[in-house]
Amino acid sequence: PAAAEAALPPSNPGTPPMSDSPWSLLPAASANAEALDTLYIFFWILCGIAFVGMIGVQAYFMWKYRKPAHGHAKTSPLTHNGKLEFIWSAIPTFFFVILFAWGEIEYMKQVTPPPDALDVRVTGQKWSWTIEYPEVKGCSLTNDLYVPVGQPMRLTMTSMDVIHSFYLPAFRLKKDVVPGRYTVLWFEATKPGLYPLMCTEYCGDEHSSMVGRVHVVPQEEYGAVLAKACELKQGDTESTEDFGARVLTRGGCASCHTTDGTVKTGPSFKGLFGKTETLADGSTVTVDENYIRESILEPNAKIVSGFSPQMPSFAGRFDDKQIAALIAYIKAQK
Ligand code: CUA
Incomplete structure (x- = not known):
């Protein structure tokens, strides 16, 4: 199961299902x-x-x-x-x-959100959505929003960098997410399912990767589903490398880093470990455990030449075990 989850595209909800309604192209789910x-x-x-x-x-x-066939009739003087x-x-x-x-x-x-709405905090950043649930302590998800059917949800949203726009086509909702202020959005999902979440404000290189998923689940399953989604611990039978793959998926790393050698906004993880990289100032660094750890916690300290300082710090978002698992995963991408 861990491998299956890791194999999921980081945040690709796929093509939204077509609607039953002859009037619209998208399903109406709120x-x-x-x-x-x-x-x-x-x-x-x-x-x-x-x-x-x-x-x-x-x-x-x-x-x-x-x-007329024979000349013009006189028009009425109205x-x-x-x-x-x-x-x-x-x-x-x-x-x-x-x-x-x-x-x-x-x-x-x-x-006007109803008073019984459930609170969720959304933070946009280049190029992922961080979703936090105050009801589950320390729960922070990337690109995955869990919602119970028939329960009003109130999203308080802000941005860490530039203006993004939070767009839920199946809910017919869209609102800008602005640095330095909060914007609020609310909805009540009516049908269980998986729906796309997109950014609709051009926000840089990987704007088109800034997509997520809304999981609408039955009321009675919500608590268990959310608790499971929030838990990010290594499973008993899970290898550290597989756990690292899960942390990578959860962390939204794949918005900018690939594992197949293709270079997106950040270096590809393929063959990265052990490489000697030249930094912007001309000095060199060997990609080892310490360099990867530093790059996660303080990404802009030592940037490989040819890349720009775009990555946000993940300090406080990954704990030591999760970072170690990420390193193990990156190490395995030969
Ligand atoms: Cu964020 Cu476009």
């Missing part, structure tokens, strides 16, 4: 999404009726007043028609007011 889709469909039908009505009248008049003008102003106004009121009601609901 109370908010269903309400917004109803409004959207109403708007769509209204526009359709208006479009067909206007084009229909135009087509009819073009046909009715087409050029200047205006008060009754008609009132009708064609009043009907659209009536529908505009309905749209405004309906939109306002939905908007107010969307910005």
Whole structure:
């Protein structure tokens, strides 16, 4: 099971399932999404009726007043028609007011989290999402958000570096995540499943890797599922290397580092251990246990030439055992 988890792409929710609804392309998986889709469909039908009505009248008049076979008939000297003008102003106004009121009601609901909402803290950083659950002490997940069905969730979000944007297409929600302030988002998931979480604000090289997963689970399973997800200890029968692979997945390392030799924002782990690297100042360093440890805790102290200081520190996020496992895993990538 550990190997299977390690083999998972770090944070790729895959293609979202298609919706059953003929009106939208994405499944609607929150109370908010269903309400917004109803409004959207109403708007769509209204526009359709208006479009067909206007084009229909135009087509009819073009046909009715087409050029006669023998010369032009004299047109009527009409200047205006008060009754008609009132009708064609009043009907659209009536529908505009309905749209405004309906939109306002939905908007107010969307910005007012219910008092019984469960709190979650979200921190965006280049290029992953850190998700913390105050109810589970010390629980910090990368790119995985666990949610019980039918339970309102309140997300308090901030960024460690630049502006990101937290986007849940299946919940029809999107909000900027801004350094130096908190933004709040809430939702209530209605269907169990796995849904994509994306960053929709261009935030640098690996913006497109900044994707995560929302796991919507039944209420009664939530506590156990979250406790298991939060636990990051080496299993009894698990090798240190396999545990390292799990720590890597959890830590979001794969947003920037590969294990197949491809260079993304950071060096690839393939064949990295034991290599002699040249640093930006021209000095050299051998990639050993101490260098990897330092690079995790203080990433910008000794940067390999050709790379830029982009990595956040993982001090306080990985403990010694987890770091040792990461080193074992990196060492094994021959
Ligand atoms: Cu974070 Cu784009």
